[in-house]
Amino acid sequence: MDISKLNKIDDYQWRIEPRGDMQVPAIIFASEDLIRAMDDKVYQQVTNVAKLPGIVNASFAMPDAHWGYGFPIGGVAAFDPDQDGVISAGGVGFDISCGVRTLHTGLRVDDILPYQKQLANVLYRHIPAGLGSTGKIHLNKKQMDQMLAGGARWAVAQGYGEQLDLERIEEQGCMQGADPAAVSDHAKDRQKNEMGTLGSGNHYLELQKVVEIYDPDIAQAFGIRLDDVKVSIHCGSRGLGHQIGTEFLKQMTKSASGFGIQLPDRELACAPLNSGLGRRYLGAMRAAINCALANREIITHLTREAFREVFADSELDLLYDVSHNTCKLEQHEVEGHLKSLYVHRKGATRAFGPGHPELPAALRQAGQPVLIGGTMGTASYILAGTAESMQQAYGSACHGAGRSMSRRKAAKSWQGRQVVDELAKRNILIRSPSLRGVAEEAPGAYKDVSAVVEAAGHAGLAGLVARLEPMVCIKG
Amino acid sequence: MPPAHWQHFEHEADIGIRGYGNSQAEAFVQAAHAMMAVITEPALIQPRHLISIECDEQDPELLLVDWLNSLIFQMSTRKMLFSRFELELDGSRLQARVWGEAVDTGRHQPSVEIKGATYTELSVKQQDGEWIAQCVVDV
Numbered sequence: 001m002d003i004s005k006l007n008k009i010d011d012y013q014w015r016i017e018p019r020g021d022m023q024v025p026a027i028i029f030a031s032e033d034l035i036r037a038m039d040d041k042v043y044q045q046v047t048n049v050a051k052l053p054g055i056v057n058a059s060f061a062m063p064d065a066h067w068g069y070g071f072p073i074g075g076v077a078a079f080d081p082d083q084d085g086v087i088s089a090g091g092v093g094f095d096i097s098c099g100v101r102t103l104h105t106g107l108r109v110d111d112i113l114p115y116q117k118q119l120a121n122v123l124y125r126h127i128p129a130g131l132g133s134t135g136k137i138h139l140n141k142k143q144m145d146q147m148l149a150g151g152a153r154w155a156v157a158q159g160y161g162e163q164l165d166l167e168r169i170e171e172q173g174c175m176q177g178a179d180p181a182a183v184s185d186h187a188k189d190r191q192k193n194e195m196g197t198l199g200s201g202n203h204y205l206e207l208q209k210v211v212e213i214y215d216p217d218i219a220q221a222f223g224i225r226l227d228d229v230k231v232s233i234h235c236g237s238r239g240l241g242h243q244i245g246t247e248f249l250k251q252m253t254k255s256a257s258g259f260g261i262q263l264p265d266r267e268l269a270c271a272p273l274n275s276g277l278g279r280r281y282l283g284a285m286r287a288a289i290n291c292a293l294a295n296r297e298i299i300t301h302l303t304r305e306a307f308r309e310v311f312a313d314s315e316l317d318l319l320y321d322v323s324h325n326t327c328k329l330e331q332h333e334v335e336g337h338l339k340s341l342y343v344h345r346k347g348a349t350r351a352f353g354p355g356h357p358e359l360p361a362a363l364r365q366a367g368q369p370v371l372i373g374g375t376m377g378t379a380s381y382i383l384a385g386t387a388e389s390m391q392q393a394y395g396s397a398c399h400g401a402g403r404s405m406s407r408r409k410a411a412k413s414w415q416g417r418q419v420v421d422e423l424a425k426r427n428i429l430i431r432s433p434s435l436r437g438v439a440e441e442a443p444g445a446y447k448d449v450s451a452v453v454e455a456a457g458h459a460g461l462a463g464l465v466a467r468l469e470p471m472v473c474i475k476g
Numbered sequence: 477m478p479p480a481h482w483q484h485f486e487h488e489a490d491i492g493i494r495g496y497g498n499s500q501a502e503a504f505v506q507a508a509h510a511m512m513a514v515i516t517e518p519a520l521i522q523p524r525h526l527i528s529i530e531c532d533e534q535d536p537e538l539l540l541v542d543w544l545n546s547l548i549f550q551m552s553t554r555k556m557l558f559s560r561f562e563l564e565l566d567g568s569r570l571q572a573r574v575w576g577e578a579v580d581t582g583r584h585q586p587s588v589e590i591k592g593a594t595y596t597e598l599s600v601k602q603q604d605g606e607w608i609a610q611c612v613v614d615v
Contacts, residue, residue: 067488131586132579437587
């Protein structure tokens with residue numbers, strides 16, 4: 001990105017003044033190096049979002065922003081329903097409520113090492129991964145609607161997952177206001193055999209070791225110690241979310257002009273929050289959030305079963321579950337007044353600061369855990385929301401590294417077998433049904449996530465707590 | 477006139493697919509081949525089973541997206557991959573017969589599941605007598 005087009009506010013905050021149809025400025029949180037490495041399309045997309053009706057404060061981009069669809073990936077924007085604000089299917093994306101959850105294992109690196117290979121094989125056998133895989137749970141129409149209304153709470157009631165998990169999930173595991181009737185039969189068809197599946201692409205289940213602690217007090221509050229072993233799960237709302245995204249993108253594109261909305265890019269398809277279509281999408285999107293929460297809860301149950309095959313007494317407690325493709329109704333300040341806003345986070349993690357009432361009592365003083373995934377060869381990070389982050393971008397932070405190389409180029413640059421062997425030499429065990437998929441996800445095809453989380457820390461979006469490195473990666 | 481063909485183009489997070497043909501229908505078929513090639517080597521997919529697909533959409537670009545999303549829906553619900561396509565266009569109506577087989581993870585080594593066809597870099601146009609149909613797919 002051409003940095004001369006931005007006004008520097010400080011070393012980690014850059015501003016684009018409103019011009020043309022922009023209703024508000026655009027603000028990018030990143031270091032100079034990260035901005036220079038960003039595609040020019042990020043500039044175009046973050047300014048396009050600033051043109052949408054009812055946007056308040058600014059159109060924000062996180063330090064990992066990259067070229068997305070309509071919104072940049074790493075884009076955050078809030079809309080006021082009282083100012084003709086909109087909800088955008090493009091602003092949430094296809095993988096609705098894709099997210100990360102991290103589990104404590106209660107085990108240390110030394111406990112795991114003698115069983116690492118066995119654990120990798122057992123996890124791979126238990127967790128359905130990759131294209132064409134199906135879960136053991138098959139939902140009929142009625143069960144599907146119950147799942148879409150109940151989320152992780154539904155999963156726990158069915159015997160998948162534990163009651164105590166729920167307070168450690170955004171929305172306490174159940175997104176209110178979901179409308180299963182707004183979800184098409186096609187979307188439900190895509191989901192009926194996919195509950196408890198990981199998916200493919202950049203989705204994974206990892207066994208990770210804690211290699212560095214940056215903030216001992218918050219780490220203690222989160223239950224993180226050096227040499228602890230954690231499990232992180234990255235996946236979303238599977239076929240159901242993808243189909244809802246596909247269908248509403250089209251409906252919103254076609255009806256935009258009828259609502260008097262000029263779309264700067266068709267992918268920014270949106271509808272007024274106060275319209276039938278806007279409300280239908282909101283209900284369907286919330287159902288997809290529940291689908292993602294239920295899915296991660298079921299995978300957690302499968303992970304616990306797998307662990308108990310190797311460590312009979314193991315207890316896997318949930319640290320936290322975050323979603324990074326959502327639109328949520330939240331209270332935030334606009335020009336000194338508290339307003340109810342619809343906050344879109346596209347490839348951005350909610351990062352509520354200390355004291356927020358949404359956080360469970362055990363975490364409330366420390367701030368919300370922000371779980372940032374890396375690649376199968378590099379590090380993942382755990383951060384915490386800060387008081388400052390609430391003032392910056394509605395309590396939002398980055399979500400991951402982002403690719404530096406296309407899938408095609410990665411597949412030409414590496415052989416899957418070579419990637420697996422090289423990682424094995426570093427004692428990182430990869431299990432995947434597809435070597436071609438492994439090549440496309442090679443660690444070298446991603447940007448350096450360390451630079452992204454450092455920038456998030458310096459920008460005050462979230463504070464660094466701990467760094468984790470992979471020991472086992474189950475890749476779809 | 478060059479023979480119908482396809483290619484991929486770069487998108488930072490995902491991948492672009494582009495089909496070329498002597499007609500719009502041919503370009504749509506080639507775009508479908510390009511999409512399957514995102515998942516696996518197209519030559520590995522046997523055209524064993526036939527499925528019919530119909531779409532109806534006035535806007536040619538949205539029709540391309542509908543066509544690709546119909547294939548994605550069929551792949552997702554039937555757990556299949558496709559390698560042979562016959563497609564007829566009559567105004568807004570698209571009728572297609574597609575052949576493929578069930579996913580065989582060992583043989584196909586599918587690298588990704590496609591979530592949806594997007595409106596990013598979406599275009600259906602005629603250039604120097606040749607039809608081009610393209611968009612980015614989210615994987």
